[in-house]
Amino acid sequence: MYHTSSPLSGSFCPAEAHSGPKAMQRPSLSPRHVYTQPSGKPQDSNWDPQKVKDARGKLPEAFRAPWSELAMRRTCTCIYHFLVWSWYIFLNYYISQQGGDHRKSKIFLNGGQWKYLTFLNLLLQAIFYGVACMEDVLKRIKGERDIKFMSAFRDLLFTTLAFPISTFVFLSFWTLFLYDRELVYPKALDGIFPEWMNHAMHTTILPFSLVEVVLRPHCYPLRKKGLTLLAVASLAYISRVLWIYSETGTWVYPVFARLSPVGLTAFFSLSYIFSASIYILGEKLNHWKWGDIMQPRKKRK
Structure with a gap:
């Protein structure tokens, strides 16, 4: 049934x-x-x-x-994905070249650049838009409406990681920045990273994700599965943050140094709840824009 x-x-x-x-x-x-x-x-x-x-x-x-209009939209979508993918490739390359600068290299001590969620998100976005661009190209080459595996992987990547994490980085960073920037992005960093780079890492990531939401529909997994994958990713990052502290005695972000163990537990727990809320928001935005047409049927257990 x-x-x-x-x-x-x-x-x-x-x-x-x-x-x-x-x-x-x-x-x-x-x-x-x-x-x-x-x-x-x-x-x-x-x-x-x-x-x-x-x-x-x-x-x-x-x-x-009309068919011609659909073909034009798909072409524009492919071009958009290629441009955004190129942008994220450039950002990742630019950051990777900063290790030679003595002032900037200090920032990457004790864990490297991948200890920061901001940089991990930039890599994640580059991977997602690379997959989306590749799928667009293959669909045009093969003349197929859908490439099952790539479409499923693209949607899973966007719905469970790319959209929630980019939105979380944007909201959490600017909330803490406006409250007390020393907690997350000390003023000393202004002389190291140009202002445009700060906005590239923390501002433009949200508009790109929102455009992707309205550009085409995405298949969301069962909510339990989606939130579980998001929880696994969150636990993996939290574990890395704690491991870096245990090995070096320094926190990735200054805000952690001001919290007690109970405060840290509450902070990490609330962060996941916030991320889960963003996941559900993305699901609802997807439904608001695209409706529930051709929704798959599930066997009743």
Whole structure:
């Protein structure tokens, strides 16, 4: 027996509907638009596009937009992913070259640059946009609507890590910075990293993630699975922070030095709760933008 699970309480996977040259035009509809079944085959008399309306009563975009417009949008998406991927590659390369500077090399002592969540996030974003760009290119080369493995990996990477972590870095950094910048980004760093670099690391990451949310739908895993993966990533980073402190006696961020063991426990716990809230926010934004069309069915246990 099957049932359709709610996107806000479980799995949510709005599919990118297919439209192609073989689509047949319905005489009763606008001649600008073409319609196909989700399989890509011309519709027959037993198929009704009204049945695939989303929760807001709208047809999927691919059922409403002409083929040429869809092709143009996919091309623009590919170009966008390539440009953002190139930007993150540049940032990672720029940071990797700072080890030769005596002043900057001190920042990377006791754990290197990868002890900072900011730099880990930049690497994560570069990986995600690289995967997204590669998928766009392969889909155009093979002429396929979807490449199952890469699409699944892309969505899992974005929904469970790329979006929650980039949003967390943006919100947590600027909250602490505005409260007391010495807790997270001491003023002495202004003479080491230029202002544009600070915004590249901590500001532009959120707009890029939000654009990705509205650019195309992403299949969310079951909420339990998604939050578990996010928890594993959080525990891995917290473990590294604690290990660095146990080995060197210094904290990655100055704010940790001002907290008691109980305060640290509360801080890390609240940080995960905050990250989980961001994950759920991303899930709801995805549903708000794309609805719950073609939602996968799950077996009832």
